[in-house]
Amino acid sequence: MAHDSNCIFCKIAEGSIPSSKVYEDDNIMAFLDLSQVTKGHTLVIPKEHVDNIFSMSEETAATYFSKVPVIANAIKNAFDVEGVNILNNSGEVSGQTVFHYHMHILPRYGKNDGFD
Ligand code: 5GP
Ligand code: ZN
Numbered sequence: 517m518a519h520d521s522n523c524i525f526c527k528i529a530e531g532s533i534p535s536s537k538v539y540e541d542d543n544i545m546a547f548l549d550l551s552q553v554t555k556g557h558t559l560v561i562p563k564e565h566v567d568n569i570f571s572m573s574e575e576t577a578a579t580y581f582s583k584v585p586v587i588a589n590a591i592k593n594a595f596d597v598e599g600v601n602i603l604n605n606s607g608e609v610s611g612q613t614v615f616h617y618h619m620h621i622l623p624r625y626g627k628n629d630g631f632d
Contacts, residue, residue: 546558553620560580
């Protein structure tokens with residue numbers, strides 16, 4: 517599996533940088549974002565290094581995206597959320613700051629949850 521030794525999310529995937537894990541299997545890891553926009557804000561990464569959506573193979577996409585509902589339900593149950601926003605920034609102009617593909621899952625708790 518491709519890894520980039522300078523990539524912080526590759527280090528999280530390898531376990532050499534600690535994270536608060538929400539889900540893990542052979543190909544995917546989900547962990548809490550360091551900066552919680554709402555409670556339970558989670559990042560979902562392929563363990564394989566992929567810069568962003570533009571360089572993700574169909575094979576990686578099939579494995580990765582098929583697991584997103586399972587992870588969303590794990591977050592829903594763990595944090596008792598009412599809904600989620602799911603988003604990805606791909607490319608610097610979109611606001612991407614870590615260049616290892618990640619999806620944000622942002623739990624929503626109602627009108628005053630601080631994310632509008
Ligand atoms: P982006 O702006 O690239 O979509 O999001 C990068 C996200 O990664 C940010 O929300 C930031 O808080 C999070 N982040 C950056 N470094 C770390 C880290 O070392 N650990 C965790 N858990 N999150 C990180
Ligand atoms: Zn990486």
